[in-house]
Amino acid sequence: MSDKSNPYDAPDTGHVWDESLRELTNQPPKWWMLGFHVSWILVLAYGLIYPMWPMVNTHTKGMTGWTSIKEYKEDLQAIEAKRAKYEDQLPGKSAAAILADDELSNYVVRSAKVLFGDNCAACHGTGGQGNPGFPVLADDDWLFGGSIDKIEESIINGRNGMMPAHGNQLSDTEANELADAVAAGNPSSTPLFQQKGCFACHGMEGTGNPMLGAPDLTDSIWRFAAKDQRESIKYTIVHGVNDPQDPQTRPAEMPKFGGTKLNDTDIKKLAVYVHKLGGGQ
Amino acid sequence: MSDTADSQQKHADELYAEEGVWHVNVDAGTVFAKRIPGKYRTIKWFTMSTWLIFFLGPYLRWGDRQAVLLDIPARQFHIFDITILPQDVWLLSLTLLFFAILLAVVTSIAGRVFCGYFCFQTVWTDIFTLIEEKIEGNPSKRRKLKDAPLDAHKLRLRATKYFFWLIISMLTGISFAAWFTDAYELWQSYLTLSASSVAWIVLGLFTAGTFILAGFMREQVCFWLCPYARIQGVMYDRETILPTYDFNRGEPRGKLKKGETEAGNGDCIDCHQCVAVCPTGIDIRDGQQEGCITCSLCLDACDAVMDKIGKPHGLIRYASLDEIEGHPTKPFWKRARPLVYLSIMVIAAAGILYGLTHLGSMELKVIHERSPLFVQLSDGSIQNRFDIKILNKQDKQIRVWLTAEGPEGLELIGADEPLDVDSGKLRSHIVYIKVPRQNLLQSRTPLTFVVSNVNDPKDVVRYEGAFFSPRRQ
Structure with a gap:
């Protein structure tokens, strides 16, 4: 007995609503059932193969013993094995x-x-291009020397150069005169350079002294570069650098990276890297 | 006359005797196509034999390596004398374009020539059914065998057939893999069971794929799986010549009576031979349809029947719809569509030819340091840092000089000695360029890097770049 509302003669559950709505027990489509069975079998298989179910203190480990951290460590080992060719040579050199x-x-x-x-x-910036108050590492001007050994030394021990504040020894006119001479690139042109003892650190001609970290005042690179360079120079002369006596002094400290911060190999790498940024000597 | 008529009727009666059988081929069941000789069968053998290149090609040697080797791990394609690196892969896109348009132009002119004569699916199916016929007999025997219960006889025939199918499937897999690695070493690794997992997976996939697709799915692939079957179908137009049943001449069809077609009937004697030979099991007399792979085996069948009943050939023939309907026809070189396709093909081919003749022996890329773009040095000059990448496309190590041309007073630092670049390798090298400030008139100054082979002064590559400096105040 076939009718239009039940073309395949599916069995009836006997439930009827609103007089004519019947509930038939149609089977779900075959492909759907197939997908359903495949799905739960996959879930079981996954649970057998991989860690899956949480337990009270631990979890099921799965037959393969796979964990994501183990896979990560294996991949890391593979990469380290590739790098070993070079890394193994570094500590000994x-x-x-x-x-x-x-x-x-x-x-x-x-x-x-x-x-x-x-x-x-x-x-120092991502490419060693410096930042206001922090020296450029990509140029060829080095406060404490640009040889590979000196760079390494700077990284290991840090640097803490010092310039005394001269505000109490200089009148404003004198400070201006010195600033003008330094800004012009010719500091020894004024007798004040000798009189006030600048030459003791910066040298007779003002070309600096890397032993003390005293910058070359005759080149085109300024330790404290600013838009108004002359004003900046005057400020440095008056307040000095790292002078504990002057609260307005310029801070300039390179921290120590040797000892506990970085190991020897990393410091060597950084020294080479910095040397190769463009200005190593 | 009556003698001829008698013999013609006799031929026709023989065909009618098996006619009922061929209805099965237009149904959903397995198609058992009859194999008969003929002009198009011969052509098909020739076109099919181009696949021998696929099987034999990997064994050709060129110098000390395989003549054609698609070396994926090393990212190098070797084609005889030519080595193609990933940098030249645009050639591949042109090649793909060329073949895509070739498919279009051929289809526009003469239908699914690819499907009927060249496609691996139809070619492998043809070979598999040939083996089936040799082992299990002609179509009616095979049909009986299919319905027969599984006894020792059937088991033996089936096992033999599957054995040969499997051998061809495995050879297909090995041949495919052999294009990507040294063929001789590959055989050795398979035979000693020491092949890499990738090689086994390729072999497994291709064996299973060939066995199932060509052995069991056959025309079902063309009907239900293959996108090209559909793509090509829409490239037909009224002017495309296709295997066509000339209904004007054939209809109304009717059985041959006493060696003569009945008065008022057409030339088709309704012998079902065209259905019998069709590998996809269609009836061409229903008109051009999706299942027709245009293999033209029905042309052979019909022409053979026409010979027997003394009628001219060509009741089924290569003809365009325009021709059948009596409209004027044009040759393909006067039709717009093939001409457009052909010109695209010519452009693609010219591009490939240009590429192959201008592959170059080196490639140079220069990456300008971005952070910082420039550095002021203590003497006031400006320095830029560059990462130079030199690719050696030759099969031997080369030694090159790196120089730079640009603003006056330019000084190149870090290229005092020539650089050695290994074959097929990219060498990267960092250099600095220093220019006096007064020689830099703008913030970007053109700069050219030149790499020249030490041993061959004509072997030079150049890279146009720029030198960056602060804006002048």
Whole structure:
């Protein structure tokens, strides 16, 4: 007995609503049932193979013992195995020897970018381009020397150069005269340079002294670069750098990275990296 | 006369005797196509034999390596003398364009020539059914065997058939893999069971794929799976020549009586031979349809019947709809569509030819340091840092000089010695360029890097870049 509302003669549950709405017990489509069975079988299989069910203190481990952290560690090991070719050579070599080796220094330049970003870029900029008050590392002007050994030394021990404040020894006119001479690139043109003892650190001609971290005053690079360079120079003369006596003194401290902060190999890498930024000597 | 008529009727009666059988082929069941010789069958053998290149190609040697080797892990394609690196992969897109348009132009002119004569699905199916016929006999025997209960006889025939199918399937898989790795080493690794997992997976997939697609799915692939079947179908127009049943001449169809067609009837004697030979099991007399792969085996069948009943060939023939309906026809070189396709093909081919002849022996890329763009040095000059990348496309190591041309007083630092670049490798090298401030008139000054082969002064590549400096105040 076929009728239009039940073309395939499905069995009736006997439930009827509103006189004519019947509930038939039609089977779901075959493909749907197939998908359903495949799905729960996959769930069971997943639970057997992989860690899945939480227990009170632990969880099911799965037959393969797979964990994501283990996979991560394996991948890390694979990458370290690739790097080992170079990394294994680094501890036994000095920074200068690494720099001299074309292949090794190339490896360091490519790989130490992260190290530089983590430790140096905050002050010196991502490419060593410096920041206001923080020296540029990509140029060829070095307060404490630009050789690979000196750079390494700066990273290990940090630097803390000092220039006394001269505000109490100079009249405003004198300070202006000195600032003008320094800004012109010829500090020894004024007798004040000798009289006030500037030459003791900056040298007779004002070309600086890397032993003390005293900058070259005759070149085009300014330790405290500013839009109004002359004003900046005058400020430095009056208040000095790192002078504990003057509360307005310019702060200039490179922290110490040796000892507990970075290991020897990382410091060597950074020294080579900085040397290769463009101005190493 | 009556003699001829008698013999013609006899031929026709033989065909009518098996006629009922062929109705099955237009149904949903398995198609058992009859194989008969003929002109198009011969052509099909020739076109099918182009697949021998697929099987034999990998064993060709060129120097000390495989002549055609698609080396994916090393990212190099070797084609005889030519090595193509990823940098030249635009050639591949032109090649794909060329073949896509080739498909379009051929289809526009003469229908699904690819399907009927070249496609691996139809070619492999043809070979598989040939093996089936050799082992299990002609279509009626095979049909009986299919319905027969599984006994020792059927089991033996089936096992033999599957064995040969499997061999061809495996050879297909191995041949495919052999294009991507050294063919001889591949065989060795398969035979010693030491092949890589990738090689086994490729072999497994291709064996299973060939076995199932060509052995069991056959025309179902063309009907239900293949996108090209549909794409090509929409490329037909009224001027495309296709295997067509000439209904003007054939209809009304009627059985041959006493060696003669009945008065008022057309030339079709309703012998169902065209259905019998069709590998996709369609009736071409219903008109052009999606299932027709235009293999033209029905043309062979019909022409053979026409010979027997003394009528001219061509009741089923390659003809355009315009021709059948009596409209004027044009040759393909006067039709717009093939001409447009052909011109695209010519452009693509010219591009490929240009690419292949101008692959170059080196490639140079220069990456300008972004942070900082420039640095002022203590003497007032400006320095830029560049990452130079030199790609050696030759099959031997080269030694090159790096120089730069640009603003006056330019000094290149870090290129005092020539650089060695290994074959097929990219060498990256950092250099600095220093220019006196007064020689920089704008914030961007053109700069050209030149890389020249030490041993071959003509082997030079250049890269146009820029030198950056602060704005002049």
